[in-house]
Each structure stands twice: as structure tokens, then as C-alpha cells.
Amino acid sequence: MSEALRILPGTVADLNEVMVTMAEAFDPRFGEAWTAAQCRGMLGTPGLWLILARHGDEPAGFALARVVVDEAELLLIAVRPSARRLGTGSALVGEIARIAAANGARRLMLEMRDGNPAARLYSAAGFAEIGRRPGYYTGREKERFDAITLGRSLDN
Numbered sequence: 001m002s003e004a005l006r007i008l009p010g011t012v013a014d015l016n017e018v019m020v021t022m023a024e025a026f027d028p029r030f031g032e033a034w035t036a037a038q039c040r041g042m043l044g045t046p047g048l049w050l051i052l053a054r055h056g057d058e059p060a061g062f063a064l065a066r067v068v069v070d071e072a073e074l075l076l077i078a079v080r081p082s083a084r085r086l087g088t089g090s091a092l093v094g095e096i097a098r099i100a101a102a103n104g105a106r107r108l109m110l111e112m113r114d115g116n117p118a119a120r121l122y123s124a125a126g127f128a129e130i131g132r133r134p135g136y137y138t139g140r141e142k143e144r145f146d147a148i149t150l151g152r153s154l155d156n
């Protein structure tokens with residue numbers, strides 16, 4: 001994927017594109033992916049933001065976030081395996097932080113499975129660990145994985 005990266009606003013009409021990326025991006029062992037019904041339900045709620053990443057016209061990834069008063073939560077972020085390590089995930093996080101701050105949020109939070117290599121992306125983007133939820137994710141074999149709660153300030 002060498003074409004220019006673009007970040008665009010998405011809507012519920014983009015659900016199919018989101019679900020293709022979801023299926024490719026998340027390892028089913030860990031129980032992190034959402035179903036189409038969960039995404040559709042979430043996209044109908046106020047304060048919800050979906051953004052899409054494209055490399056040229058090719059779908060590359062997405063991020064879903066929620067802003068509630070002065071706190072934003074990055075609910076999902078995924079990049080297709082063929083589009084990784086090109087700055088797409090970082091660009092999605094940067095755009096979510098910009099949107100959240102523009103909509104009044106002062107903090108951006110997220111939950112990450114303990115051991116997810118995405119940790120490096122988040123620490124480079126200014127996130128720090130603020131808590132842990134034991135057994136938050138349920139894997140394919142019903143095993144449980146802890147979630148780490150990460151947060152960063154959006155104040156400049």
C-alpha cells in the first residue's frame with residue numbers, strides 16, 4: 001500500500017467496510033472484536049465518532065470513539081494487516097484526539113488487552129497506564145485476559 005493515507009469521517013453506511021477490517025484485524029483468540037450488531041447499536045448513540053483510514057481508495061482501518069462531557073473513550077481501533085506499520089494507526093489516534101478535544105474532552109481513555117503490541121503505539125501517543133481490569137476480555141476458549149486502562153490528557 002503506497003498510496004497516500006487519508007482519514008475520513010464515517011457513518012453507519014460504512015458498517016460493511018468496518019466489519020471487513022474488524023474480521024481481518026482482530027485475532028479471534030482474544031475476544032476483542034465487536035459484532036456488526038454491537039457496532040450498529042453504538043453508531044446510533046449520541047457523541048459517537050467513526051473515522052475511516054484509506055490508502056488511496058483502499059480501505060485500511062477505522063477508529064470508533066465516544067465523547068461524554070469532558071472525557072473521550074477510544075472504543076475500537078483496527079488496521080488491516082496489509083496496511084500496518086505505515087503510520088495508519090497513529091494517524092487514527094491523532095485524529096480521534098483532535099476530534100475529542102474539539103468536542104470538549106480533556107482526557108482520552110481506552111482499554112487494551114494486556115500484552116497487545118499496540119501498547120507501543122499508545123505510549124508513543126502519550127498514553128500512560130492508569131488501571132487494570134482483571135478478566136475483562138473473554139477469549140475463544142473462554143479464557144480471560146486482563147485489560148489495561150490507558151489515558152492521556154488532551155490539554156495543551
Ligand SMILES: CC(C)(COP(=O)(O)OP(=O)(O)OC[C@H]1O[C@@H](n2cnc3c(N)ncnc32)[C@H](O)[C@@H]1OP(=O)(O)O)[C@@H](O)C(=O)NCCC(=O)NCCS
Nearest residue numbers: 025077078079084085086087088089090112117118120121
Ligand atoms: C494496533 C494497530 C491498530 C496498529 O496499527 P498500525 O497502522 O500498524 O500502527 P502504526 O503504523 O501507526 O504504528 C505506530 C507505532 O506503534 C508501534 N507498533 C504498532 N504495531 C506494532 C506491533 N505489532 N509490534 C510492535 N510495535 C508496534 C511501532 O512503534 C510503530 O512505529 P514503527 O512502525 O515506526 O515502529 C494494528 O496493529 C491493529 O489493527 N491491531 C489489531 C487490532 C488491535 O489490537 N487494536 C487495538 C486494540 S486496543
